[in-house]
Amino acid sequence: MAIINILVFPGFLFLVGFALVGEWLDRKLYALMQNRVGPPWFQPLADIIKLSAKEDTIPAQADRTVFKMMPLVALAATVVTILYIPLWNTRALNSFSGDLVVVMYLLTIPTLTFFLGGWFSRSLYSMVGAARALTQLFAYEIPLLLSLLAPAMLANSWSISEIAAFYSQRLYLVPVNIIGFMCAMIALLGKLERVPFDIPEAETEIVAGTFTEYGGRLLALFRLCVDVEMIVGASLIAAIFLPFGLGLPAWLVFVLYLLKVEAIIFLISFLRTIMARLRIDQMVNFCWTILAPLAFLQLVINLILKGVVQ
Amino acid sequence: MSDQDVVKIPLGPQHPALKEPGNFTLSLKGELITEMGIRLGYNHRGIEKACEQRSYLNDLYLLERICGICSHSHSTAYVQAVEEIAGIQVPPRGLYLRTLIAELERVHSHLLWLGVAGHEIGFDTLLMYSWRDREVVMDLLAALTGNRVNYGYNTIGGVRRDVTDEQKADVLKATDILEERTKYYAHLAGQELTLTKRLKDVGRLSKEDVLRLGVTGPTARASGVKRDIRKDDPYAIYSELDFDVVSNEHCDVFGRTLVRVGELLQTYKMIRQMIAQLPDGPIAAKAPRKIPKGQAISRYEAPRGEDFHFVRGNGTDKPERVKVRAPTLVNMQAVAQMMKGGQLADMPITLAAIDPCFSCTDRMIELQDELGNSGQVYSWSQVREIGIRHYRERGIDFSDLSKRLANWRERI
Numbered sequence: 080m081a082i083i084n085i086l087v088f089p090g091f092l093f094l095v096g097f098a099l100v101g102e103w104l105d106r107k108l109y110a111l112m113q114n115r116v117g118p119p120w121f122q123p124l125a126d127i128i129k130l131s132a133k134e135d136t137i138p139a140q141a142d143r144t145v146f147k148m149m150p151l152v153a154l155a156a157t158v159v160t161i162l163y164i165p166l167w168n169t170r171a172l173n174s175f176s177g178d179l180v181v182v183m184y185l186l187t188i189p190t191l192t193f194f195l196g197g198w199f200s201r202s203l204y205s206m207v208g209a210a211r212a213l214t215q216l217f218a219y220e221i222p223l224l225l226s227l228l229a230p231a232m233l234a235n236s237w238s239i240s241e242i243a244a245f246y247s248q249r250l251y252l253v254p255v256n257i258i259g260f261m262c263a264m265i266a267l268l269g270k271l272e273r274v275p276f277d278i279p280e281a282e283t284e285i286v287a288g289t290f291t292e293y294g295g296r297l298l299a300l301f302r303l304c305v306d307v308e309m310i311v312g313a314s315l316i317a318a319i320f321l322p323f324g325l326g327l328p329a330w331l332v333f334v335l336y337l338l339k340v341e342a343i344i345f346l347i348s349f350l351r352t353i354m355a356r357l358r359i360d361q362m363v364n365f366c367w368t369i370l371a372p373l374a375f376l377q378l379v380i381n382l383i384l385k386g387v388v389q
Numbered sequence: 390m391s392d393q394d395v396v397k398i399p400l401g402p403q404h405p406a407l408k409e410p411g412n413f414t415l416s417l418k419g420e421l422i423t424e425m426g427i428r429l430g431y432n433h434r435g436i437e438k439a440c441e442q443r444s445y446l447n448d449l450y451l452l453e454r455i456c457g458i459c460s461h462s463h464s465t466a467y468v469q470a471v472e473e474i475a476g477i478q479v480p481p482r483g484l485y486l487r488t489l490i491a492e493l494e495r496v497h498s499h500l501l502w503l504g505v506a507g508h509e510i511g512f513d514t515l516l517m518y519s520w521r522d523r524e525v526v527m528d529l530l531a532a533l534t535g536n537r538v539n540y541g542y543n544t545i546g547g548v549r550r551d552v553t554d555e556q557k558a559d560v561l562k563a564t565d566i567l568e569e570r571t572k573y574y575a576h577l578a579g580q581e582l583t584l585t586k587r588l589k590d591v592g593r594l595s596k597e598d599v600l601r602l603g604v605t606g607p608t609a610r611a612s613g614v615k616r617d618i619r620k621d622d623p624y625a626i627y628s629e630l631d632f633d634v635v636s637n638e639h640c641d642v643f644g645r646t647l648v649r650v651g652e653l654l655q656t657y658k659m660i661r662q663m664i665a666q667l668p669d670g671p672i673a674a675k676a677p678r679k680i681p682k683g684q685a686i687s688r689y690e691a692p693r694g695e696d697f698h699f700v701r702g703n704g705t706d707k708p709e710r711v712k713v714r715a716p717t718l719v720n721m722q723a724v725a726q727m728m729k730g731g732q733l734a735d736m737p738i739t740l741a742a743i744d745p746c747f748s749c750t751d752r753m754i755e756l757q758d759e760l761g762n763s764g765q766v767y768s769w770s771q772v773r774e775i776g777i778r779h780y781r782e783r784g785i786d787f788s789d790l791s792k793r794l795a796n797w798r799e800r801i
Contacts, residue, residue, distance in 0.1 A: 112514070113513065113514050113518070114517055114518065114521055115517060203399075207396075207398070207417075275583050278734070283509050283737040284733055284737055354581075354583045355507070355511050355512035355581070355583040355587050356510055356511025356512070356587070357586065357587070358587065358732055358734040358735065359420060359734065360420070360732070361586055361587075
């Protein structure tokens, strides 16, 4: 049963399928909002198949081991994360007190692999992209952690499952976290490297940043990793900030979960439709002077509220 | 930081930021640009030389192909110079129609630029929107002239096609749509926060630098230099039209955007005036095949700035010399100045803000040896010998083949 859980449902296969649908949804919505037609539903899968059929080329100067390992590490880290996030009930597949920290840690790994993969590609564009990915990590990681910390404080637990259970029983407390929700959404854009924070892969400046030298199967793995990361990030936000209707029949909760994730994907594509790419210095400034204080404000609000409630 | 921290990044000749070949070597300290080297000349086509071997009318079509965007600008600038030498009076209706196409071309060029600018700063929605709206004017140009870019509308002495009353109505209708959309973009440019953040204080060029470097077009007008050939040295029918020269004192990419959007609104005003005032009569005067001896210069306000043509005739049906100076040539000098101390992320938009057109600019090639010495002149036979030696060194020898070819010819 455990092996099925890990490999098929809700593990690898389901997650990859959902990630591809998520990517299609993102691209289609983005296209529709820009007055374009957009790709057909199977396009993300077709891209993966096409990339998998291509030859792997590794630059002569690159570190072969690191170059090959990084996509695998990135994908493994994001797929494992889903085991700790409650999807359509208040119980995750695997949960213990403190799994929020583990999830945050696991979600940092892809960015680190982008850095290492780009750095060891030894291409100028990759190296600039890698340096930017790491700079960006330091900017959004703190606001993201703070904004997830605030609901956890109020729920008095470090376990995502317990946080979800706490809020689903006290729905009136959900609106309290609205600032944290917004901060987490914006920080998630940074994590996923989407406009306005797609600075590490700004195509008009540094080609594809980290991924410049990647191709074939390795690029397919990286792209899959980014798609899965989007689903995992959206699920995490849905579990903590949108714990609605968890007591309904199982199939209905499942549909509701899909809708929640799709709503978050819609928000992501909407935000990237209406904005231009920021510069790295503007991004860091924004994260430290606006986003981090806002997330901190949420923390203070929840601390005060906790004192009042008790 | 020591000199070892300076990273040199080559951008181009092929790169995704621009659709034309140009090589830019950026010296970077972190994200800051300390120096920029520009290398153009990948697209030399020898058009000026080719002009000397073709008749005046053939040259018109050749010069139109200098640029894929401001094709009408080059052909009009050339045709004006030829008409001046030959002393041809173009009928008023011909001049009006020529100017109408010129202004429609400005609309399509500026909308295209707006989209490119959006793409350079990662705002693809602006690209998709403005290029969708650009289709309106492209369709209009195709309906009026028969083609979307290389219109072939001018001829020596006038234009080649007349407009019908239905087409006039179409022009007015399209102008209304475009004006509404442009007003929306003007509103957007001032409102959208990420847009203004990326455009303001980027690529600064002071008024003094504009005057020193001889910068033209919207780039100069955005630095407070009110220069516009249409106002300063009116050609065609611009002296009869009522319009303002749009300029501002921003001195940055934001200012250049505002100038272009403002110019679009002025252009719609001019198009309406031209349609309303369009006189009756012939559209072209008859031009002689042989143009008399003489020389003339012609200046034209292309969408990118001053387009300069010089033509000298020697009494035959072919010009003795045609000289073209596209606006990008002068504006390019300013880019290195704008780039100094800028960020890597601002490089594409700074470059795009002069609306560069490298292919139009490439007029000559200067050969340099390994030491950077130039000025050596090779005769045709010397070039041939160098070529033969070059290939022989690489194991390719045609001498045997050419001997056999000569023998075979003798036998026949």
